[in-house]
Amino acid sequence: MYSLFPGKHGFTLEAWRAFVHSSVYLSLFWKSVKMSLIVSAVVVALAYPVAYYLALSGTKRKYVLLLVLIAPFLTSYLLRVLAWKVILGDQGVLNTFLFWTGLRSHDHPISQLLYSRFAVMLVLAYVWVPFVALPIFVALESLDRRLLEAASDLGASRRQAFVRVTLPLSMPGVVAGFLFVFIPTLGEFITPSLVGGTSGYMYGNQIVDLFGTGFPDWETGSVLAIFLLGVVAALTLVFARFSQIRDVAAS
């Protein structure tokens, strides 16, 4: 609301006009969208085989293994980011391990590990993998195995059965998982501020900084936040429609 009624000046759309015409904020937004898309895709790609293994390999201890997988997600977020800060620094665990074992000389650490876009995406992927495995697991778990048997009886190979039966039926889980990462990552500011440096700076950091103590600009900050909210709401609505169509198609 602040963006529409900026205090003493009365109603104005000035802050919105400035936002739409600013190349800085919009390009930062696109950069964050790209980073979040990559992170979400990587996370889904990692989580899908893991969920597939748990749901369909017939292992007896699948719920125990699921708990093992999810448990890290339920521990402190900040501390898991801290762990990577300790690992990735120029004089961090990984680099000093390489010096120590002689795999790299002291003068040539692998730089760009910490305080980079790569670090932000690595840490975000690390943080979200367990959580995304969950909706995919649920989707695969509720899959009727007789459908696969039918496909096999009709002469489909395992690969064909996967592409034509399993994958389409698990899509709601995949899309849900994708959004579970994409939405929070798009507004993320903690991870980039801890491991991102300047090149890993994201849209969320910009919002925080506009409300910070440096050069506060609450109007612009509110516009940025409302814009983010609008994008997220639109995505959620599209997904809700998509999953309803799925439900209808399934029944």
Added chain:
Amino acid sequence: MDVALSKTGSRVLKVFFALVVVFLYAPIAILIVFSFNNSDLPTFPLSGFTLRWYHQFIANGDLRNALETSAIVAAISSVCAVVLGVLASIALVRRRFRGKAAVSALLLSPLVIPYVVFGVSLLLLFHRLGIPRSMLTVVIGHIVITLPYTILVLVPRLQQIDVSLEEAAYDLGAGPMTTFRAVTLPLILPAVFSALLIAFTTSFDEYAVASFVVGPRTTFPIFLYSALRFPSQLPQVIAVAVVVIVISLIVVIAAEVGRRIAERRLGAPVL
């Protein structure tokens, strides 16, 4: 023949699963190792065993205060969120009313709104209302973001309970309060505990929203975040990290085991 996986496929996936688990736990293992390392910097080679960092953090008054603040905030906000969650869930599962879908969407919407947006809007709201930032504002923020989690846990459990049990209580002359206390509450108790636990741990760990509305008494995540900027405090922070991570892993596992036992005893299907 297994229709979902070939033998080789199953083996490959097993290895992949193991690698992902290693990826997830290796950073935690590294923190544990370096929390006992006798050096000011977490670097290789290891330089001997010490409990120095643990002693230091136990002696650190600011840290203890922050932990205490977070414990209070988490306790109050989780109890409030669960009470509201129980009331909302009963309304959603047992009652019919107009606009139910909209109410349900509104209650769950915090799940899909980035925390930075919440932080900003709460900050503006409190600013407009003239409420100074304090522990209370953090508690309010945490109730808002944990409420949907409690509903997500409670609604499925309420749906499992046979309505005829409650109807029987009404027929036998029990009022709504008695029915809730004697029939509904005992049946949803395991879910209430899970909800409480989720709300508590979420609040205890929450940085994003708290960073906007925190007052002079800092919570544990706020303290941690600022401590991360001082390299001299790093080993101590690693020691704290290990304690917090290990405790939360134990609690998570104990809670899950407990929930399974409880729900099996109550004769309900365990999810």
